[in-house]
Amino acid sequence: xxxxxxxxxxxxxxxxxxxxxxxxxxxxxxxxxxxxxxxxxxxxxxxxxxxxxxxxxxxxxxxxxxxxxxxxxxxxxxxxxxxxxxxxxxxxxxxxxxxxxxxxxxxxxxxxxxxxxxxxxxxxxxxxxxxxxxxxxxxxxxxxxxxxxxxxxxxxxxxxxxxx
Ligand code: PNS
Numbered sequence: 784x785x786x787x788x789x790x791x792x793x794x795x796x797x798x799x800x801x802x803x804x805x806x807x808x809x810x811x812x813x814x815x816x817x818x819x820x821x822x823x824x825x826x827x828x829x830x831x832x833x834x835x836x837x838x839x840x841x842x843x844x845x846x847x848x849x850x851x852x853x854x855x856x857x858x859x860x861x862x863x864x865x866x867x868x869x870x871x872x873x874x875x876x877x878x879x880x881x882x883x884x885x886x887x888x889x890x891x892x893x894x895x896x897x898x899x900x901x902x903x904x905x906x907x908x909x910x911x912x913x914x915x916x917x918x919x920x921x922x923x924x925x926x927x928x929x930x931x932x933x934x935x936x937x938x939x940x941x942x943x944x945x946x947x
Contacts, residue, residue, distance in 0.1 A: 785863050787814045788816070795928065815840065827938065
């Protein structure tokens with residue numbers, strides 16, 4: 784069975800990696816897909832986010848990295864996927880994810896959303912907090928894959944985003 788794990792991944796964190804590794808053990812193929820038109824003023828380009836994910840998941844043979852625009856339900860159908868995988872960290876994620884899951888169900892009743900609880904040690908992690916920490920020169924070791932940490936530091940140095 785094919786599943787899709789969508790997100791902005793700006794950038795991928797070890798919390799994302801934890802979900803990817805666990806979901807890849809459940810499904811025959813896991814397509815991790817980067818939302819193209821994330822209107823969130825991303826730090827990394829879509830190509831960079833895809834490349835970073837490809838490097839960080841190169842050790843998992845049944846994971847494929849892709850990108851998508853438009854409706855997720857449409858994309859999942861095109862990929863032949865029957866399941867959407869979503870990570871849940873805390874109660875604060877619930878409202879939004881619940882709304883999305885119901886809307887996606889309305890758009891495609893055949894598609895299931897499967898929620899996985901994030902590993903406890905990553906429950907406080909988010910791409911935004913990692914970017915903020917890195918921007919202030921904080922240590923991001925252990926929070927993101929090594930290739931992401933390297934690129935994050937380079938990007939912050941280059942763009943002068945560093946605040947501290
Ligand atoms: O990592 P994020 O930012 O929480 O991911 C959100 C994402 C990309 C999964 C969500 O915004 C999404 O599915 N966007 C595609 C548009 C869509 O299908 N929206 C839901 C129905 S209106």
